[in-house]
Amino acid sequence: MEEEISRAFGEGGLLSQHIKGYAPRPQQQEMANTISEALSKSTVLIAEAGTGTGKTFAYLVPAILSGQKVIISTGTKNLQDQLFHKDIPTLRKALAMPFQAALLKGRSNYLCHYRLHQAQHDPLLTSHSDLLYDLMIWSGETRSGDLSEDDVLEEGSALWPRVTSTIDNCLGSDCPNSAECFISEARKRAQEANIVVVNHHLLMSDMALKSNGQGEVLPNADAYIIDEAHQLPNIATQFLGNRISSHQIQELCRDTVREMAQDAPDMQLLQDHADKTESALRTFHSSLGDKEQRVPWMSLLEKMGVENKLTDLIDTMEGLSQQLSLAAERGKGLEQCHNRSEVLLQTLHFFDSKQEDSQLVLWGDVRQNGMTLHATPQNISEHFQQWIDQKPQSWIFTSATLTVAGKFNNFSDQLGISEADSVVWPSPFDFEKQSLLYMPNIPVDPSHDDYLSHIIQISKDMITYSQGRTFLLFTSYRALNSVADALANIDYPLMVQGRSSKSNLLSEFREHGNAVLLGTSSFWEGVDVRGEALSCVLIDKIPFSAPDDPILQAKIDYLRERGGNPFSAIQIPSAVIQLKQGIGRLIRDHSDYGVLVLCDPRFLTKPYGKYFLRSLPPMPITQDKADVKVFFEVRETAA
Ligand SMILES: Nc1ncnc2c1ncn2[C@@H]1O[C@H](COP(=O)(O)OP(=O)(O)OP(=O)(O)O)[C@@H](O)[C@H]1O
Ligand code: SF4
Ligand SMILES: [Mg+2]
Structure with a gap:
């Protein structure tokens, strides 16, 4: 296999013939060899290689060459699309060997024929009839039914949940459109394929379902590459444990009415109970207060009226569930509504019982348009370890x-991985020559009122020196919006997160070649802009997680009670990881160059600053902005 790997990655090899600007990177080839070995021996491998190293090809090539069935999981749907629509087709050409690949996302991404049909006949949706008609035409043309594919429906559109299914409302084999x-x-294509591309949310929700003995979505595989x-760890935590949302209850009420109109029009009581439940839900939701927040469930329960309103909601849902049990024999949809009501009631009873369990964090996410109650495990390592042990395949x-x-x-303990090979490959890039770290001298800490005005001035200077071509990465929307307002009149195209979809912003950024992009967390990771379009990355603050996050708070309390130091054990490591990801957007190729700007003075003034500085690539550092100007001038003249 080593021979085949070097035939792919080596000088003048198969990849070099198909990838523009390809140059052999020894780290990438070594990583491919190590992964190939792990695949053949079915072992667990933890592999770190610097940002921009080319990890995607380093795992895809051995996965394809192995001939095994491999499930590849990425962080986001955008990355999944990039892998499936760009990287895999490139390798299909380069390797010239036959293999089948499939893309599989969560069910809410796919158009549901049955729900589209229902929506078309819903008198409340007549104002959307043109769009529903377009969707019907599109449903006859698309192969995948993936709603993001042709931008047929805007993300966040009110129609989205009406034309997609959930595990609760899908009729499965009883569906008239099942064929x-x-x-x-x-899923069928995923069963048949060698390479299946999924995302972490789907993988984790599937594993959580399987461990509860429920249906399987993902096929069995010889190997998992994550x-x-x-x-x-964070995504796994979301899927272990239990939760209930106002959206689920609302959907149950609305589906009940729809199914009643179709299969049991004589059972008007169903409508009455569904209406009463929706009204009790609204009252319960408003008892939680106007403030959007994520807070421990116990502090919500202490608010006046919350407990009573929860009891009222449970009582009305009991009534609805009783009526549904009578209606269940009328049709599959009503039977499902009955089952759903029972499961939801069970969860509501759980939150009502105020069970104390040091292993579970009970918390509520209160939003203007709904709420979710969560019971999240403190520690997922045991659960995850069991998953891995149950699957004796390779895990990479x-x-x-x-x-x-x-x-x-820090990583392996969270997932309970005790036996694994681990390797680190340093970045193949020469940061000494290709980059400069600028740490401006800001006289105030980030909590000071004047801090933002300093960030604005520094941003303007940097944008001028690098002639656009800048990513401004923020830790809060508040800072992002203030800086976006202050930069409204700059001479370069301005792209601001939230003003268009992430993929649109990125493709425009690449096309302009001199644009400025402002983003928060999702732009810190997984974004690949090779070349000069991105030559400066500015980070406004050390990316500490929000201190009001209830899961984080519970972990901090738990550790503190046991004599640990949560700041150094939890908060610093996670901020280091986030910072390294943000910085990793800058240098993506041997010929890239750029300036990294770390604004936060605490990197230099606080004792913990050294943990961050030690985690950076070896870059020359300056505190003088004139050096930044010179850095760009020298490179522009050389170009
Ligand atoms: N050997 C190579 N020569 C030139 N370009 C390459 C090579 N290998 C990969 N690339 C390109 O380099 C860029 C970075 O690759 P990739 O996105 O796989 O990096 P990565 O290691 O996954 O980084 P990150 O950790 O930030 O996700 C891509 O545009 C990719 O097409
Ligand atoms: S089987 Fe489920 S998802 Fe598929 S069309 Fe029917 S209801 Fe929709
Ligand atoms: Mg990557």
Whole structure:
């Protein structure tokens, strides 16, 4: 296999013939060899290689060459699309060997024929009839039914949940459209493919379902390759445990009315109970207060009226559930509504019982348009370890940011991975020559009122020196919006997160070649802009997680009670990882060059600053902005 790998990655090899600007990178080839070995021996491997190293090809090539069935999981749907629509087709040409690949996303991404049909006949949706008609035409043309594919429906559109299914409302084999169902088709293709591209949310929700003995969505595989693996602990945490949202209850009420109109029009009581439940839900939601927040459930329960309103909601739902039990024999849809009501009631009873369990964090996410109650496990390592043990296949975890101060245990302890090989490959790029780190002298800390005005001035200077071509990465929307307002009149195209979709912003940024992009967390990771279009990355603050996050708070309390130091054990490592990801957007190729701007004075003034500085690539550092000007002038003249 080593021979085949070097035939692909080596000088003048198969990849070089098909990838523009390809140059052999020894780290990439070594990584491919190590992954190939792990695949053949079915072992667990944790592999870190610097941002921009080319990890995607380093795992795709051995996965394809192995002939095994491999599930590849990435952090986001955008990365999934990039892998499936760009990287895999490139390798299909380059390797010239036959293999089948499939893309599989969560069910809410696919158009549901049955729900589209229902929506078309819903008198409340007549104002959307043109769009619904377009969707029907599109449903006959698309192969995948993936709504993001042709931008047929805007993300966040009110129609989205009406034309897609949930595990609760899908009729499965009783569906009149089951023969043409896009989800069944996508799963069938995944069953047959060698390489299946999924995302962490789908992988984790599937594993959580399987461990509860419920249906299986993903096929069995010989190997799992987890890219952007540093995100896995948080995502796994979301899927272990239990939750209930106002949206689920509302959908149950609305589906009940729809199904009643179709299969039991004589049972008007169903409508009455559904209406009463929706009204009790609204009252319960408003008892939680106007403020949008994520807070411990116990502090919500202490608010006046919350407990009573929860009891009222449970009582009205009991009534609805009783009526549904009578109606269940009328049709599959009503039977499902009955089952759903029972499951939701069970969860509501759980939150009502105020059970104390040191292993579970009970919290509420209160928003203007709804709420979710969560019961999240403190520690997922045991659960995750069981998953891995149940699957004796190879597991490959990779990312640019798994180690903190050179050690993997922050990552592996969270997932309970005890036996694994681990390797780190340093970045193939020459940061000494290709980059400069500018640490401006800001006289106030980020909490000071004047801090933002300094960030604005520094941003303006940097944009002028680098002639656009800048990413401004923020830790809060507040800072992002203030800086966006202040930069409204600059001479370069301005792209601001939230003003268009992420993929549109990125493709425009690449096309302009002199644009300025302002983004928060999702732009810190997984974004690949090779070349001069991106020559400056500015980071406004050390990316500490929001201190009001209830899961984080519970972990901090738990550790503190046991004599640990949560700041150094939890908050610093996670901020180091986030910072390394943000910085990793800058240098993506041997010929890239650029300036990194770390604004936060605490990097230099606080004792913990050294943990961050030690985790940076070896870059020349300056505190004088004139050096930045010179850095760009020298490169522009050379070009
Ligand atoms: N050997 C190579 N020569 C030139 N370009 C390459 C080579 N290998 C990969 N690339 C390109 O380099 C860029 C970075 O690759 P990739 O996105 O796989 O990096 P990565 O290691 O996954 O980084 P990150 O950790 O930030 O996700 C891509 O545009 C890719 O097409
Ligand atoms: S099987 Fe489920 S997802 Fe598929 S068309 Fe029917 S209801 Fe929709
Ligand atoms: Mg990557």
